[in-house]
Amino acid sequence: MTEDNAITPPGGPGGPARWTSSAKTGVGTALTAASRLWFTLSHGILNEIYYPRVDTACTRDFGFLVTGPDGYFAEEKRDADHELGVLEHGVPAYHLLNTARDGRWRIQKQILTDPRRDVLIQKVTFEALIGDISDYRLFVLLAPHLINAGADNTGWVGDYKSTPMLFASGRPGISLALACSVPWKARSVGYVGTSDGWQQLSRCGTLEERYQRAECGNIALSAEIDLAASEGEMLVALGFGARPEEAGFRTVSSLQEGFEELRRTYVQGWRAWQGSLLPLDHPQNRSNINTYRASTIVLATHQPNSVPGAIIASLSIPWGFNKGDEDLGGYHLVWPRDLVENAGGLLAAGAVEEAKSVLAYLRAIQEPDGHWSQNVWLDGVPYWGGVQMDECAFPILLTDMIHRGGHFGHGELAGYMDMVARAAGFIVLNGPVTGQDRWEEDAGYSPFTLAAEISALLAAADLMELAGRRDEAQYLREKADAWNDSIEHWTFATGTELADRLGIDGYYVRVAPPETADAASPLDGFVPVKNRPPADTNQPAAQLISPDALALVRFGLRAPDDPRILATIKAIDAILKVELPQGPVWYRYNGDGYGEHEDGAPFDGTGIGRAWPLLTGERAHYEIAAGNLVRAGQLLVTLEDCAGPGGLLPEQVWDQDDIPKRELFKGRPSGSAMPLVWAHSEHIKLLRSLHDGKVFDTPPQTVQRYLVDKVTSPRRLWHFNQKLRSLPAGLALRVELAAPAIIHWSLDGWTTTQDTPTRPSGFGLHIADLPTTARHHGHHLRFTLHWTESGTWEGEDFTVMIDGDGSLFHASADETEHAVTRRVAEPAQPST
Structure with a gap:
């Protein structure tokens, strides 16, 4: 095909750009600074691929189409059953097996990234299960969404040094190149929804090779692989670079090096890192997944070597199939709270240097007044504008945890004292009322935030005393004591209808309104979450219950057998616990509106909150604090059974009857973020806590001061x-x-x-x-x-x-x- 015959594909700029399913089955990257590429898997194919930073998605999805005689057309992700495995436990190199539901064909893929280049490579085998391989034609279909945007991409057919390729460019400075180890029989570009390869093949079974360039739109790249030349086996490589030529060069170089050598170096890097961790492995679950190693993979994959310490919340966009370019950040942002929780998971696994990298990153992105932004891009630029007091407290607690573990070198702690002092100063000047609770919603007095603030003030006091700042240390302790004595004054509800119904004196509320708020409203019309109508987020504060109250035990401020804690647990279980096939899982709070609608339609700013596996892990930690290790072990199994087929833990699981057309099944992942890195950190900490027989991350200062010495404030x-x-x-x-x-x-x-x-x-x-x-x-x-x-x-x-x-x-x-x-x-x- 010559340029003279080329025509612009019709339908530009294409349909509205959308992302894809957040129900990932795998995530991966090479553990080298030279590879700045991260990938995700779902429905048997590649989804978002991130480059050159873990917070910038560059593709929507990348899969295969199959055609055959008599107008036969099938799509790998929709028309096949999917099986997933890893090439080795603890290594995110994946083996995918996609078998056509009509039994005609099977595609096997091994997927990993080049440890030395920004290239993703797939080793692909196509098998004819009915008929002969010559009866079928195989096509690749790639949807570029360069730099978090599906619009304004340009794709074209081209070559690099005589190697036929497909190219795309988006925002200035980012290009991709797609090549194959065997010849392409045809190549085409088009606009999504009108002239892309899926539309062409589903209508007429062939690609229109005259469509050689599609400008500034929502585009897709398509090409036919020469099955006869390959005998069904090939390598497909996708490379990235600042310019198309750089992307092409890298792609060719990876193809020439060959899959076996790339796999050897990729696996070797992961094997060495996994070997440095504590052996917290336990018997594999029903899916034959080493859940511990799956969680360590998630933490390591979400922390880029190019920006040490910056762990994003998830390589996913919740309900991405319903989101477009307006959802620029998705969950591929850094939340300081999640970041410290994840650093705790790294410490629990023995990954000390990685946890220290988190602390160094937090020091670098701290705002001048001492706080951290609600969430940020990798370079520390804020995305949302909120301020959360727990996010200001957590870095202090991480500093203290690393110090108590003996992990600082000589004089190293001194380098963090300015960060600690500024963070403590922000807390004492602006606390205890949180700007928002830990779920980034209502402001007020939150038991979780209070627990984090008080613990952080005591930890900061210890650190400042070491630095010779005794007067400031004493003031911080006095502040912590006064706040600790006021927790019930601020957050414990008594004499309510709910308390009477449950036969308890009272309970800790989710968030108590700030002191300047209007008087609380009557507790009329209360309905437990599990039986509730669509969420009402305007319920009075005294009605709202949350498992967050158990942070008072986790952070060492209240004993696990404190009558007020036991009463609150009774309320939590009556209102927020749901029994699913894998066991009990808890809701965040009654009235939660973050989740699918009643009919399973995706969250669109409103919805009904679903059950969070993370909260099962937190409940297990409470049981450990209470000495119930057997019960905690049972909840560990429940948590692990909430995972998807690749061992990845979702943000939420579906809690109602199955809705197959929406891929919602009771007890299985919903359309929310998956994996949620925070949940995997909680999983690792739970394994460590069970191993140690005590809660791994409870600060000792609070336990000694309030549970042992029983200090009160005058x-x-x-x-x-x-x-x-x-x-x-x-x-x-x-x-x-x-x-x-x-x-x-x-x-x-x-x-x-x-x-x-x-x-x-x-x-x-x-x-x-x-x-x-x-x-x-x-x-x-x-x-x-x-x-x-x-x-x-x-x-x-x-x-x-x-x-x-x-x-x-x-x-x-x-x-x-x-x-x-x-x-x-x-x-x-x-x-x-």
């Missing part, structure tokens, strides 16, 4: 973003300010007054303690501020009632049957 805290309304009699009120001042205050309605100057505490705060005694019960502590530097008065009086009340949520006798009131919700009013 004070409560007041500051402008947390204007305390009431104070138990006998405790001091600590006023915390951003500038020095004299506190002018009274306990008897200004009949007598006292003046107390603030003192610096470090972290930019100035503090003063105003004492009360038991005899002040029922009084009001009134105060105002005289700012020292400006010489001006605040111009407002603040009032705190001295009483003995200790719960944030409480239904009193003189309220209506279902009413719930907040005890610390309203700001103090000026005195008259």
Whole structure:
């Protein structure tokens, strides 16, 4: 075909660009810095391939089509049964076996990446099961989506040094080249949905070779492999580069080196890394998968050698088949919370250097004021704009964990003290109210976030004391103590209808609204999650239950047999536990709207939250803390049985009757992210915890201080973003300010007054303690501020009632049957 005969394919720019299924069965990469290529598998074919960074997807999918006599047409991903295996446990080199459901043919593939080049290579064998190989024709179909975009790609037919290829380019600086070890019989490019190879072959069984270039659209590349010349065996290589010529050069070089040599070096690299890990392997499950090694593969694959420490959340886009270019980030972003959780998994597996790389990466991307952005691209550029306090706490805890493990070299800890101090400063200035909870939704008092913050403050105190900063360390401990004593005041609901139904005194709520919020709403119309109608995310806070409360045990703030914990577990299990074929799995919270709709339609901004395997792992850790190792082992099996056929753990599993047309089956992965790296980290930590007979990542500072020494705080805290309304009699009120001042205050309605100057505490705060005694019960502590530097008065009086009340949520006798009131919700009013 000459250029003179070439014509532009019709239908440009093609249909709307879409991604593909998030239900991955495999992920892989070479463990070398020279290979900047990551791949995913689903439905027997390649899906997203990432280059040159693990946060930039460059393809939608890459599979095969088969045609035959009498208009026969079949697509590998839709018309075949799929089997998957690994070439070796602990090595993400995959063997795929796709057998046509009509029994006519079979395609075998071995897939890996070139350890020295940015090339993905497939060793392919086509077999005729009915008839002869000459009865069939085999075609490749590749959909480029270069640099996270399916639109504005350009594809063309071309050569590199006389090797026939197909090329595509997208945004400036990225190209791909597709070649085969045997001749192409035909090549074509087209626009998706109108003139692509699938459309051509399904309509007429041949490729239109005149379609040699498709500009600026949603395109697909297609080519026919010469089966007669290959006798059914071939290598298909897909290379990437800054320019088409570079991509072509790399592709040819990999083909010339040959599959066996590439496989040898690829497997050797993974085998060496797996050999450095702790042997936490346990008997393989029903799918004959080494689940431990599957989880270590997931963690290592999602952390690029080119950007050490930057582990993305998932090589997937939840409900990707329903998402287009507008979902730029998908889950291939770095969440600092997930990142530290994953570093814990690496430490649990013995991958110390990789965990330390995570800490170094966090140090590099920390914002100047001490916090970390909600999520970021690999280079630290924020994607979403939120701030979560637990994400500010976790890096401190990781620093402490690495230090306690003896993994820092001489003087190495000192290099992290500025990071720790700035993070601790951000927490004390902005906590304890979280900007959003750990699920990135509601702001308020969250048991999970409180547990992370308090633990981090104690860890930071230890680290700062080592650095000789004793006064600041003491202040952090006093802050942690005051917050720890207030957890029930902020988050424990009593006297509610739900508590009465369950026969318990109360329970920890998911998130309590900030103190400036309106009073909580009545607890009317409560429906357990497992029987609920479509999600209502506007339920009152006192109705919302979450397994997050168990973080109070995981982080060492409350004993596993604390009556309040046991009561909350009763509520959690009554409301959030669902029994699936593999065992119990839990929902995030009642009213969750993140999941498929009732009919199985994909999440589109609304839906119904489904069950999370991650939470089964967290529950197993609670059971270990409670001494129930057998029960924890059973939950481990349940967690592992939530995995897909390749051992990958999903974000959520389907919890209703099967809907085959939507590929939703009870107990199996839903359309959410898969794999969820955080779930694999939890799996590894669970294996380590069971091995050790204790929870691997519980901070020792909280356990010693609050469970052993039973330290309590002699004070409560007041500051402008947390204007305390009431104070138990006998405790001091600590006023915390951003500038020095004299506190002018009274306990008897200004009949007598006292003046107390603030003192610096470090972290930019100035503090003063105003004492009360038991005899002040029922009084009001009134105060105002005289700012020292400006010489001006605040111009407002603040009032705190001295009483003995200790719960944030409480239904009193003189309220209506279902009413719930907040005890610390309203700001103090000026005195008259």
